[in-house]
Amino acid sequence: MTAIKIPVRVVGTNTRRRDPTPRPSERPPAATRAAAIQEVAEAQEVATAREVAPTREVATTHKVATTHEVAAAQDRLLTEVLSIADNLERALAVAQDSPIRQGVVITHRDVLQLLRRHGLERIDAHQQPFDPQWHEAVDVVPARELDVEPGTVVQVMLPGYRRGEQLFRPARVVVAQ
Numbered sequence: 566m567t568a569i570k571i572p573v574r575v576v577g578t579n580t581r582r583r584d585p586t587p588r589p590s591e592r593p594p595a596a597t598r599a600a601a602i603q604e605v606a607e608a609q610e611v612a613t614a615r616e617v618a619p620t621r622e623v624a625t626t627h628k629v630a631t632t633h634e635v636a637a638a639q640d641r642l643l644t645e646v647l648s649i650a651d652n653l654e655r656a657l658a659v660a661q662d663s664p665i666r667q668g669v670v671i672t673h674r675d676v677l678q679l680l681r682r683h684g685l686e687r688i689d690a691h692q693q694p695f696d697p698q699w700h701e702a703v704d705v706v707p708a709r710e711l712d713v714e715p716g717t718v719v720q721v722m723l724p725g726y727r728r729g730e731q732l733f734r735p736a737r738v739v740v741a742q
Contacts, residue, residue, distance in 0.1 A: 640733075643683055647734060650676045651723060680726070688725035690718045690736040699725055701735040708741035717741045 653673040660666040677687070688699050695702065695716050703722055708715040718738045725736025 639683070643680065643685060644734070646676060646680060647685075647726065650680065654724075684728045685726045685733055686728070688727055688736045690721050690725060690738050693718050695738070695740045699727065699732060699736060700738045700740075701725075702740045703737045704739045705742040706739060711741055713741045715742055 650673065653669055653676060656669050657666065657673060660669060690700055692713075694714075695718055700718060706719060708717070711719055713719060717740070718736075719741050720739040721736055722739065723737040726733040
């Protein structure tokens with residue numbers, strides 16, 4: 566077998582180093598390197614802060630919105646429980662002394678305790694001066710006929726409730742005028 570030789574032409578070769586690390590003679594002084602490292606670290610911190618800040622803001626907004634929704638749902642539920650308490654009071658007003666009445670009394674007491682555990686306090690309005698912050702006048706009667714001072718609550722049609730210093734439901738009252 567004979568070998569055939571094919572001439573190959575080499576067109577320039579790149580003899581430069583591809584390693585981006587400068588040679589020891591080309592390295593910048595230590596102070597310049599430290600400054601460059603510090604700049605890179607600061608740039609990374611800024612980039613991280615830009616990414617984290619909106620995330621924290623979104624999380625905080627979400628937490629506030631969720632808390633508000635939960636509080637609103639709790640208020641709706643407590644309003645329904647108040648309706649049950651009102652119905653139990655109406656039943657007690659007309660019930661005769663019987664074992665059933667005793668059961669209604671116990672149930673009413675338990676419902677009021679539930680409301681207290683959730684921060685609701687009953688507004689004492691009977692024979693108190695009318696206060697529009699806590700009372701809603703549904704009717705007026707002449708003060709002379711009842712022998713009371715004008716502006717006095719003479720009858721509570723529906724008890725009111727507050728949570729701390731905030732009104733939850735005004736007491737609906739009849740006021741002497």
